[in-house]
Amino acid sequence: MKFLRDFLDKQKPQFEKGGRFEKLHSTFDAFETFLFVPDKTTSNGAHIRDAIDMKRTMIIVVIALIFPLIFGIWNVGYQHYLSHGMDYDFWPMFGFGLLKVLPVIVVSYVVGLGIEFAFAQSRGHEVNEGFLVSGMLIPMVMPPDVPLWMVAIATAFAVIIGKEVFGGTGMNILNPALTARAFLFFAYPAEMSGDKVWIAEKADAYSGATPLGHLLVMETDKVPSVWDMFIGVIPGSIGETSTLAILLGALVLIATGIGSARIMASVFAGGMLMGWLFNLWGANAYMNIPAYQHLVMGGFAFGAVYMATDPVSASQTARGKIIYGLLIGMIAVLIRVFNPAYPEGMMLAILLMNVFAPLIDHYVVESNIKRRLKRAKVAVKA
Amino acid sequence: MSASNQEKEPLFSPKNIKLLTSPLNLNNPITVQVLGICSALAVTAKMKPAFVMAVSVTIVTAFSNLIISVLRNGIPPRIRIIVQLVVIALLVIVVDQFLKAFVYDVSKQLSVFVGLIITNCILMGRLEAYAMSNKPWPSFLDGLGNGFGYGMILLMVAFIRELFGSGTIWGFHLIPQSFYELGYKNNGFMILPPMALILIGIIIWIQRSRNPQLIEE
Numbered sequence: 135m136k137f138l139r140d141f142l143d144k145q146k147p148q149f150e151k152g153g154r155f156e157k158l159h160s161t162f163d164a165f166e167t168f169l170f171v172p173d174k175t176t177s178n179g180a181h182i183r184d185a186i187d188m189k190r191t192m193i194i195v196v197i198a199l200i201f202p203l204i205f206g207i208w209n210v211g212y213q214h215y216l217s218h219g220m221d222y223d224f225w226p227m228f229g230f231g232l233l234k235v236l237p238v239i240v241v242s243y244v245v246g247l248g249i250e251f252a253f254a255q256s257r258g259h260e261v262n263e264g265f266l267v268s269g270m271l272i273p274m275v276m277p278p279d280v281p282l283w284m285v286a287i288a289t290a291f292a293v294i295i296g297k298e299v300f301g302g303t304g305m306n307i308l309n310p311a312l313t314a315r316a317f318l319f320f321a322y323p324a325e326m327s328g329d330k331v332w333i334a335e336k337a338d339a340y341s342g343a344t345p346l347g348h349l350l351v352m353e354t355d356k357v358p359s360v361w362d363m364f365i366g367v368i369p370g371s372i373g374e375t376s377t378l379a380i381l382l383g384a385l386v387l388i389a390t391g392i393g394s395a396r397i398m399a400s401v402f403a404g405g406m407l408m409g410w411l412f413n414l415w416g417a418n419a420y421m422n423i424p425a426y427q428h429l430v431m432g433g434f435a436f437g438a439v440y441m442a443t444d445p446v447s448a449s450q451t452a453r454g455k456i457i458y459g460l461l462i463g464m465i466a467v468l469i470r471v472f473n474p475a476y477p478e479g480m481m482l483a484i485l486l487m488n489v490f491a492p493l494i495d496h497y498v499v500e501s502n503i504k505r506r507l508k509r510a511k512v513a514v515k516a
Numbered sequence: 517m518s519a520s521n522q523e524k525e526p527l528f529s530p531k532n533i534k535l536l537t538s539p540l541n542l543n544n545p546i547t548v549q550v551l552g553i554c555s556a557l558a559v560t561a562k563m564k565p566a567f568v569m570a571v572s573v574t575i576v577t578a579f580s581n582l583i584i585s586v587l588r589n590g591i592p593p594r595i596r597i598i599v600q601l602v603v604i605a606l607l608v609i610v611v612d613q614f615l616k617a618f619v620y621d622v623s624k625q626l627s628v629f630v631g632l633i634i635t636n637c638i639l640m641g642r643l644e645a646y647a648m649s650n651k652p653w654p655s656f657l658d659g660l661g662n663g664f665g666y667g668m669i670l671l672m673v674a675f676i677r678e679l680f681g682s683g684t685i686w687g688f689h690l691i692p693q694s695f696y697e698l699g700y701k702n703n704g705f706m707i708l709p710p711m712a713l714i715l716i717g718i719i720i721w722i723q724r725s726r727n728p729q730l731i732e733e
């Protein structure tokens with residue numbers, strides 16, 4: 135480590151003002167702070183800084199993402215061999231999955247970070263770390279067979295239109311990873327939905343529909359058991375299938391205080407509530423499935439744990455987070471059951487509530503002010 | 517008095533030329549005045565309807581500007597909006613009938629949007645802002661210029677949307693078949709109106725970064 139520090143210190147003057155590579159300052163800064171805790175001190179104003187900066191925050195989310203990622207890689211291989219009627223050990227399946235998933239991750243990071251660096255360079259501010267997480271989330275919400283060029287343009291769209299036009303990390307209204315997925319969903323529906331895309335290099339005769347796909351055509355008997363869906367041995371997007379692995383990640387996020395447990399819990403509660411309401415109504419087979427089944431199908435759990443809790447696009451106030459989460463859960467189930475064109479409602483529900491999050495916060499703050507004013511007036515009267 | 521003024525000023529004086537050219541860039545009706553967005557989203561999925569729409573709007577803006585400018589001293593201010601609407605409605609009906617007679621298929625594609633030219637904000641905007649207080653010839657040029665500015669943005673957006681959304685330009689296949697065999701797909705999002713909004717946003721972004729005087733504080 136010492137030689138690395140020495141090397142950086144030796145190069146540093148060249149990137150400072152007046153140095154040879156002055157223009158590349160933000161690139162240098164990005165690598166330096168990536169390797170070492172920043173040595174910046176404030177000269178006035180706030181002197182106490184949190185020990186954990188944004189790079190460290192983001193890396194914890196990436197660590198929490200490792201569980202669904204590892205499972206997803208294995209599941210891509212497992213589903214592929216299952217469709218061909220073959221059974222192998224862990225490693226061949228993992229290897230096959232790795233060959234499918236790794237290129238998607240590489241493309242997402244290269245394209246996204248390339249654009250981030252270019253924007254930081256041209257605007258002269260620091261390279262932001264937000265993409266460390268987005269770059270990992272994007273591959274995980276893609277079908278295993280997604281063409282790489284589509285991943286590239288979706289990532290570019292998400293970073294430029296979803297984030298940079300609003301001013302970069304911390305300013306975006308929508309979750310960038312979901313923006314990328316929504317872009318592909320509307321631009322190339324044949325590659326993002328249906329029953330052909332969820333298993334990599336699927337055998338032709340094998341049905342590759344996801345549980346949601348089965349329910350869409352009311353084939354309730356073909357839906358895998360709840361236990362299978364909880365473990366995640368079902369076709370689906372790369373990282374979303376295993377509720378178990380996602381919950382492990384959720385534990386990491388909650389234990390470190392990075393992800394909001396309040397949002398996660400209220401999303402699940404909202405989904406349950408809507409499921410029960412549909413059970414009461416019970417007009418068709420889809421409405422009659424047990425409410426808890428909604429929580430383990432499709433991207434519900436993944437969205438609740440990793441997407442809805444995005445600190446930038448979610449509500450900020452404590453009460454706002456509960457309203458925001460409940461509505462996400464309810465709308466997601468509502469879209470699933472009512473709208474046959476959009477089998478996966480979670481993506482649309484979160485994007486919709488991202489848009490409403492500032493409004494929710496506004497009214498929470500307003501009502502707080504009103505309540506306290508009322509209390510103050512009563513006190514004066516007395 | 518007006519006669520002597522007209523003699524002094526040539527037909528295409530620098531001031532009049534500016535009326536034609538400024539809406540193309542620094543005073544563009546769509547990207548700077550932000551008028552007429554609705555039809556720009558609706559008719560730009562293909563080049564052909566976008567072009568016909570641009571021509572129709574240009575004609576209606578130019579002639580309604582001209583007519584209102586001629587009438588401007590005789591219109592009582594309290595009922596001026598109604599008079600303006602009557603003139604616009606007349607021109608729109610003429611254009612609509614003309615399209616139905618000569619380019620029926622495009623007229624069908626444009627459907628209600630030809631009739632809705634009457635509500636296009638650019639028309640009322642130019643009448644109120646310019647024609648009501650200027651002479652006929654400059655008003656006519658102002659209408660033409662704004663029509664061109666509107667049409668230019670429409671065609672830019674339609675070009676991108678048709679090329680990437682359908683792989684064609686003016687109905688001709690531009691993206692070679694070999695691309696599709698390699699796995700290229702038309703982008704379905706380009707056909708949807710939100711993409712037109714995003715494209716107009718990008719055009720505004722590029723325009724403002726090239727002309728910093730347009731950026732508001």
